[in-house]
Amino acid sequence: xxxxxxxxxxxxxxALFLIVTCFFLPVAAGLLLSxxxxxxxxxxxxxxxxxxxxxxxxRLLADPVFRQALGNTLYFVVVGGPLSVAVSLAAALLLxxxxxxxxxxxxxxxxxxxxxxxxxxxxxxxxxxHPRYGLLDQALGAIGIxxxxxxxxxxxxxxxxxxxxxxxxxxxxMLILIAGLQRIPDxxxxxxxxxxxxxxxxxxxxxxxxxxxxxxxVSVLTMLGNxxxxxxPYVMTQGGPLRSTxxxxxxxxxxxxxxxxxxxxxxxxCLHLVMMLAGTLLHLRMQHEAR
Amino acid sequence: MSGRRAxxxxxxxxxxxxxxxxxxxxxxxxxxxxxxxxxxxxLPPHLLPAPPVLDHYRALFARLHLARAFANSTTIAxxxxxxxxxxxxxxxxxxxxxxxxxxxxxxxxxxxxxxxPVQVGMLPLFxxxxxxxxVNTLAGAAIPSCATIFGxxxxxxxxxxxPDELLDAARIDGASEARIFFAIALPQLKPILVTLGLFTxxxxxxxxxxxxxxxxxxxxxxxxxxxxSLSGEHVQDTELMMAGAVLTxxxxxxxxxxxxxxxxxxxxxxxxxx
Numbered sequence: 001x002x003x004x005x006x007x008x009x010x011x012x013x014x015a016l017f018l019i020v021t022c023f024f025l026p027v028a029a030g031l032l033l034s035x036x037x038x039x040x041x042x043x044x045x046x047x048x049x050x051x052x053x054x055x056x057x058x059r060l061l062a063d064p065v066f067r068q069a070l071g072n073t074l075y076f077v078v079v080g081g082p083l084s085v086a087v088s089l090a091a092a093l094l095l096x097x098x099x100x101x102x103x104x105x106x107x108x109x110x111x112x113x114x115x116x117x118x119x120x121x122x123x124x125x126x127x128x129x130h131p132r133y134g135l136l137d138q139a140l141g142a143i144g145i146x147x148x149x150x151x152x153x154x155x156x157x158x159x160x161x162x163x164x165x166x167x168x169x170x171x172x173x174m175l176i177l178i179a180g181l182q183r184i185p186d187x188x189x190x191x192x193x194x195x196x197x198x199x200x201x202x203x204x205x206x207x208x209x210x211x212x213x214x215x216x217x218v219s220v221l222t223m224l225g226n227x228x229x230x231x232x233p234y235v236m237t238q239g240g241p242l243r244s245t246x247x248x249x250x251x252x253x254x255x256x257x258x259x260x261x262x263x264x265x266x267x268x269x270c271l272h273l274v275m276m277l278a279g280t281l282l283h284l285r286m287q288h289e290a291r
Numbered sequence: 292m293s294g295r296r297a298x299x300x301x302x303x304x305x306x307x308x309x310x311x312x313x314x315x316x317x318x319x320x321x322x323x324x325x326x327x328x329x330x331x332x333x334l335p336p337h338l339l340p341a342p343p344v345l346d347h348y349r350a351l352f353a354r355l356h357l358a359r360a361f362a363n364s365t366t367i368a369x370x371x372x373x374x375x376x377x378x379x380x381x382x383x384x385x386x387x388x389x390x391x392x393x394x395x396x397x398x399x400x401x402x403x404x405x406x407x408p409v410q411v412g413m414l415p416l417f418x419x420x421x422x423x424x425x426v427n428t429l430a431g432a433a434i435p436s437c438a439t440i441f442g443x444x445x446x447x448x449x450x451x452x453x454p455d456e457l458l459d460a461a462r463i464d465g466a467s468e469a470r471i472f473f474a475i476a477l478p479q480l481k482p483i484l485v486t487l488g489l490f491t492x493x494x495x496x497x498x499x500x501x502x503x504x505x506x507x508x509x510x511x512x513x514x515x516x517x518x519x520s521l522s523g524e525h526v527q528d529t530e531l532m533m534a535g536a537v538l539t540x541x542x543x544x545x546x547x548x549x550x551x552x553x554x555x556x557x558x559x560x561x562x563x564x565x
Contacts, residue, residue: 007468008391015382016397018438023404026412026419033415043418094306099299101306108551109310112317115547115554117497119515120536123522124320127529133332135319167316175558228408231499235519249410249500257504262414269411276408 033266040260056267068243069251077226080162084222087166088173096181111171122235125164151237154244161232161245173218180214216287220280227276248272324533331529347534357538360517367433367513368496374437375491376484383446384476388453401440417504431505436495442487445557449483486557489550496543514539
């Protein structure tokens with residue numbers, strides 16, 4: 001049917017046009033941009049940009065600021081990601097238990113931070129983290145822990161951001177994991193219980209394998225999200241103190257849109273992409289070997 | 292079985308404790324927004340405003356033009372949502388139910404795009420929008436959200452469930468493809484389109500990096516950009532900033548609470564089938 005063929009293209013065309021112009025072409029252009037010295041003069045007249053090959057990559061990999069941003073981003077990914085998934089899993093296990101009262105109410109409560117505006121809650125947490133008046137140090141003080149200058153101390157600023165990120169995001173993975181837990185047949189648990197398996201053994205041999213692919217999906221999603229850390233340090237620390245919370249996306253933003261060194265910024269974005277792809281492959285590999 | 296009862300008690304206490312920890316920052320935000328200036332910086336700490344005042348909300352609207360940012364955010368989020376529902380809805384339906392040349396190959400190419408972060412294309416997109424005169428316009432902030440790969444994917448997965456006989460019967464009756472889409476497919480797709488609309492609304496309202504890049508004049512700022520900029524200038528005005536945070540967060544929380552069951556469906560559509 002010719003009508004259907006034309007209609008198919010016609011219906012898909014507006015979306016494809018927008019996605020190609022706003023996403024695929026810019027991504028391809030971004031790869032090319034990283035091979036040029038596109039700077040503030042080129043923003044005004046693009047023909048002044050020159051092809052420089054891989055010079056940006058060499059310069060960047062040798063740049064201590066870039067290395068630090070890379071280290072900070074990996075810190076957030078490697079520590080914050082598993083922590084976030086662990087909290088999500090704990091919450092999902094509690095909520096999926098048959099002993100839980102009011103599970104729908106708790107589910108909504110735990111999920112609420114996910115829909116809130118990141119910038120707004122980062123502003124809130126900036127005050128919660130205050131060393132003198134912040135609720136966090138007040139609460140820690142009540143159990144005898146001395147106040148920590150969370151956002152003013154280079155060792156504690158990233159942990160403070162991780163705490164905010166776990167609080168903000170755990171509800172999302174929790175919902176996905178609850179759905180996964182509900183698909184594990186009760187008979188498996190009953191059989192394990194008959195074999196005399198304790199709580200830990202059931203968790204290890206029934207729950208975890210049952211969640212398998214879902215846990216992988218959630219971990220990859222969290223990792224990809226964590227690689228893009230930007231708004232939290234932008235609002236809470238401006239990348240400080242001593243650049244201890246400057247991330248790759250933040251560096252890209254500063255290079256590209258504050259100093260208009262677009263060639264450098266595009267190089268950061270491309271290396272960022274490479275690392276996210278490598279991280280995804282690493283996850284798939286680990287899953288493969290675990291089987 | 293007293294062991295079971297103790298277990299149940301421990302579990303429910305853990306749930307309640309978790310809920311208290313989760314809600315505490317949000318409740319403190321609301322409470323602090325009604326405190327007189329300076330009350331958050333007093334010891335021992337106040338948990339409730341004494342007395343509650345509306346000064347900060349008044350200041351935000353009267354002096355700091357937050358109403359303007361609220362209007363900008365609403366314009367961007369509402370228009371992007373309506374367009375995204377129509378554009379992704381049509382495309383998702385086409386990829387599921389209309390046979391056309393290259394359809395499956397294009398769809399596979401689109402899926403590859405799901406793993407590429409937007410930042411890679413952000414710089415060239417900015418230069419493109421600059422040459423089109425879209426920098427510092429609300430349209431420039433909204434356009435990239437009007438068609439998304441994930442949106443098309445979500446609608447397509449759902450549309451696969453529409454029976455072909457329904458569409459073929461209409462074709463035999465001589466209905467045009469456009470009429471089939473609007474009269475037959477749209478009602479069937481309604482639940483997933485509500486979900487898609489909710490996702491789009493929340494993500495455009497909460498978005499920060501792209502509006503920060505594309506909007507340069509504070510008359511065009513969205514709420515998150517305006518709030519981030521205010522929080523730089525008013526670091527000491529805790530209560531004022533909390534009022535700003537409340538105004539930013541409340542609309543999305545309310546929309547979410549009304550439509551939350553649609554949200555869960557969309558999330559699982561991505562998680563379970565993806």
